Amino acid sequence: MRKVAVVGAGMTKFVRRALETGKELSWQAARMALESCELTIDDIDAVCLGTAPDSFDGVHMNGEYLSDGSGAWRKPFMRSYVGGGTGVFVPIQGWYHVASGLFDIVLVVAEEKMSSYYPHAQAAFLTIFDHTTERPLKPNLLWIFALEMNRYMQTYGITKAEIAHVAVKNKRNAADHPCALLGDPNLTVEDVLNSEVLAWPVNRLDVSPVSDGAVAVVLAVEHVATRITDKPVWIEGVGWNLDTAHWTNRDLAYPRYVEFAARMAYEMAGIKEPRREIHIVEPYDPFDYKELHHLEGLLLADRGKAPQMVVDGVTQRDGDLPVCPSGGLLGVGNPIAAAGLMKIAEIFWQLRGEAGARQVPGQPKRGLAQAWGDLMQVGTVVIMGR
Amino acid sequence: MHDRVAIIGVGWSGFRPVTPELSYKELIYEAAVKAYADANLDPRKDIESFVTVAEDFYEGTSIFDEYTPDQLGAVLKPVHTIGGDGLHGLATACMLILTGQFSVVAVEGHSKASNVKTLPQVIGYAQDPILNRPLRFNNHFIPGLDMNRYLFDTGTSLEQCASVIVKNRRNALVNPSAPYGADLTLEDVLSGEPTAWPLNSHQIAHHADGAIVIVLASADRVHSFTDKPVWVTGVGWCNDSPALENREWGEAIYAREAARMAFRQAGMLNPGRAIDFVEVDDVYGYKELQSLEAMGFFRRGEAGKATEEGFTHPDGELPVNVSGGSQGFGDLLDANGLARALEVVLQLRGEAGPRQLESVSTGLAQSWRGVPSASGAVVIMSGE
Numbered sequence: 001m002r003k004v005a006v007v008g009a010g011m012t013k014f015v016r017r018a019l020e021t022g023k024e025l026s027w028q029a030a031r032m033a034l035e036s037c038e039l040t041i042d043d044i045d046a047v048c049l050g051t052a053p054d055s056f057d058g059v060h061m062n063g064e065y066l067s068d069g070s071g072a073w074r075k076p077f078m079r080s081y082v083g084g085g086t087g088v089f090v091p092i093q094g095w096y097h098v099a100s101g102l103f104d105i106v107l108v109v110a111e112e113k114m115s116s117y118y119p120h121a122q123a124a125f126l127t128i129f130d131h132t133t134e135r136p137l138k139p140n141l142l143w144i145f146a147l148e149m150n151r152y153m154q155t156y157g158i159t160k161a162e163i164a165h166v167a168v169k170n171k172r173n174a175a176d177h178p179c180a181l182l183g184d185p186n187l188t189v190e191d192v193l194n195s196e197v198l199a200w201p202v203n204r205l206d207v208s209p210v211s212d213g214a215v216a217v218v219l220a221v222e223h224v225a226t227r228i229t230d231k232p233v234w235i236e237g238v239g240w241n242l243d244t245a246h247w248t249n250r251d252l253a254y255p256r257y258v259e260f261a262a263r264m265a266y267e268m269a270g271i272k273e274p275r276r277e278i279h280i281v282e283p284y285d286p287f288d289y290k291e292l293h294h295l296e297g298l299l300l301a302d303r304g305k306a307p308q309m310v311v312d313g314v315t316q317r318d319g320d321l322p323v324c325p326s327g328g329l330l331g332v333g334n335p336i337a338a339a340g341l342m343k344i345a346e347i348f349w350q351l352r353g354e355a356g357a358r359q360v361p362g363q364p365k366r367g368l369a370q371a372w373g374d375l376m377q378v379g380t381v382v383i384m385g386r
Numbered sequence: 387m388h389d390r391v392a393i394i395g396v397g398w399s400g401f402r403p404v405t406p407e408l409s410y411k412e413l414i415y416e417a418a419v420k421a422y423a424d425a426n427l428d429p430r431k432d433i434e435s436f437v438t439v440a441e442d443f444y445e446g447t448s449i450f451d452e453y454t455p456d457q458l459g460a461v462l463k464p465v466h467t468i469g470g471d472g473l474h475g476l477a478t479a480c481m482l483i484l485t486g487q488f489s490v491v492a493v494e495g496h497s498k499a500s501n502v503k504t505l506p507q508v509i510g511y512a513q514d515p516i517l518n519r520p521l522r523f524n525n526h527f528i529p530g531l532d533m534n535r536y537l538f539d540t541g542t543s544l545e546q547c548a549s550v551i552v553k554n555r556r557n558a559l560v561n562p563s564a565p566y567g568a569d570l571t572l573e574d575v576l577s578g579e580p581t582a583w584p585l586n587s588h589q590i591a592h593h594a595d596g597a598i599v600i601v602l603a604s605a606d607r608v609h610s611f612t613d614k615p616v617w618v619t620g621v622g623w624c625n626d627s628p629a630l631e632n633r634e635w636g637e638a639i640y641a642r643e644a645a646r647m648a649f650r651q652a653g654m655l656n657p658g659r660a661i662d663f664v665e666v667d668d669v670y671g672y673k674e675l676q677s678l679e680a681m682g683f684f685r686r687g688e689a690g691k692a693t694e695e696g697f698t699h700p701d702g703e704l705p706v707n708v709s710g711g712s713q714g715f716g717d718l719l720d721a722n723g724l725a726r727a728l729e730v731v732l733q734l735r736g737e738a739g740p741r742q743l744e745s746v747s748t749g750l751a752q753s754w755r756g757v758p759s760a761s762g763a764v765v766i767m768s769g770e
Contacts, residue, residue, distance in 0.1 A: 002485075055442065060511035061441055063469040081449065081467050093466075099484075102651075242451070245455065
């Protein structure tokens with residue numbers, strides 16, 4: 001199989017309300033990614049775009065609308081989506097473009113502009129539910145994740161304070177990220193527990209913020225990548241998995257679709273003992289409990305045991321298994337598709353030793369990024385190594 | 387890495403103007419069951435990944451990929467959705483197989499256009515929200531402008547455009563899956579109600595409901611499923627400018643570039659000779675002529691004349707849209723491309739019934755994503 005590497009990355013600031021259009025955000029991220037590896041748009045053979053629901057932007061066929069901003073003028077261009085998992089899926093899409101042998105250099109762009117949905121993007125999520133059985137109940141994402149968080153806590157006897165450690169760690173980590181929206185070096189567990197209750201057990205600081213932003217990475221096939229850079233970061237494994245739409249029939253305590261996606265990626269990367277072979281993890285953390293949930297689904301923690309790892313400091317930047325050294329969605333922000341690709345960019349910078357104040361010590365060799373989405377339904381996993 | 391990909395099974399449901407007794411899930415289920423039976427496989431055991439094509443606003447559901455796995459037998463499998471035409475989905479399935487990580491992949495596309503109460507308004511939401519939407523263009527106004535420019539540049543006549551409609555709707559009379567077959571005269575077509583001059587109501591395809599599922603496999607697995615594989619020898623796709631302000635009006639550059647990419651892969655130096663028949667975009671009648679010229683089957687301005695003279699009729703030198711095209715089987719939204727690919731497969735297998743072409747071995751399917759896009763895809767298939 002053709003080896004594929006990430007050779008460049010760029011990202012815009014994540015903000016609550018960008019003045020730029022979605023096209024402009026995409027262009028900014030794409031240009032930074034190209035400049036980071038000294039390529040121009042003429043070097044790009046094809047473009048892959050990730051953006052989550054069209055309803056945020058209120059643009060039908062949003063991929064077509066964003067295509068020129070993403071650099072796809074007169075080029076092969078496709079947009080993929082798997083809901084919230086899109087950000088980590090779109091590099092997988094780039095991977096198969098290159099690994100298939102059809103293209104040598106592919107630009108991967110993820111954009112989200114949630115602020116166009118006025119007054120708040122939360123209302124757009126009403127339309128993700130089944131039109132007959134669920135929409136009449138007017139469900140809201142916070143409520144269904146409150147259900148899931150509650151189920152997780154009840155199944156394993158986990159407390160809200162344990163889970164709040166994740167929000168504290170990530171928002172503190174984000175204080176070192178120049179693009180972050182909600183970094184706070186002084187946040188405490190008490191602050192999280194005392195923040196406003198949105199839908200019990202979810203408090204305001206348990207949730208990532210609605211944001212605008214874009215991220216881009218450049219992928220290249222082996223013989224091209226080694227000419228572009230001395231420090232290519234290889235895509236060693238990819239996995240994705242979609243569970244049934246009938247989420248109400250699912251045991252919410254454990255994300256088996258994440259496990260299936262992870263197993264696919266581990267197998268492809270030849271990883272037998274993920275807890276020893278993965279050095280940095282960027283699991284999807286739109287809510288603080290999700291980071292723990294996903295560490296368990298990724299087989300990096302025993303079921304119900306991830307909270308203890310966070311409390312013990314194992315997942316700190318200088319711990320045994322640094323988790324979300326970027327600051328994650330909780331700290332950097334959550335422009336849905338862009339947030340997932342931000343995790344890929346973070347692993348890229350960390351493995352190259354270019355993460356600045358966020359750099360994980362000990363020259364990590366292999367990292368994993370994961371995203372999740374739809375109706376608590378899809379897992380997407382990418383494993384990268386140098 | 388796998389080197390060749392073949393289509394091993396096809397299934398479809400429809401196509402019909404309305405399907406009040408079926409949900410989109412039931413349409414897809416019907417198509418999927420037929421495709422899996424055709425490929426002689428069990429989706430849960432044999433299919434390793436699934437690709438679907440859909441757009442949220444057509445479905446009335448955000449992040450529509452949520453609702454794709456159950457009716458396909460794809461639960462807990464690698465499934466993803468492409469916001470593109472069915473041929474983009476087919477190209478994606480080919481790429482997945484060519485990586486060597488997957489051997490059997492299924493593609494699904496559907497239309498439930500009859501469910502959309504406000505389809506013109508929904509399509510209007512695809513226009514640039516800042517620069518174009520405030521001008522309140524009617525959707526047909528954009529292809530109307532494009533057609534006008536095409537006629538002006540190439541000297542193609544309105545009668546020549548109308549002859550496309552006459553041909554395709556007659557072809558549809560012998561396609562049992564096509565609901566819009568009709569025996570029209572040039573005068574009938576030309577006397578349609580004006581929509582956005584030079585377009586009139588008879589040159590715009592009517593919408594239809596339907597679903598198509600296609601199963602593909604790598605060369606080493608093909609023969610464990612079928613003895614009549616149809617090989618995919620080239621895929622190509624391209625986006626021209628999405629902005630109305632700076633695109634090349636009157637030309638289908640997306641079709642030209644997509645076809646060049648596909649010809650290159652198929653190793654075709656003289657596609658006009660190598661390809662026996664084509665299924666092309668004809669959602670607006672003139673698009674058939676414009677796309678044929680863009681792909682190089684005719685010089686600019688000659689496709690209309692060729693159509694008039696019967697060159698593109700089922701018994702002509704280069705049969706075009708033997709299925710009836712979108713004029714005949716209906717505008718299936720993003721499933722249009724898969725409907726064209728389906729026809730190519732049936733013809734190459736010799737299973738097209740009364741509309742079967744004689745001695746065809748290579749066919750091409752091309753599709754466009756509709757107003758206001760300038761994007762499309764091409765797939766070349768061969769029976770050998």
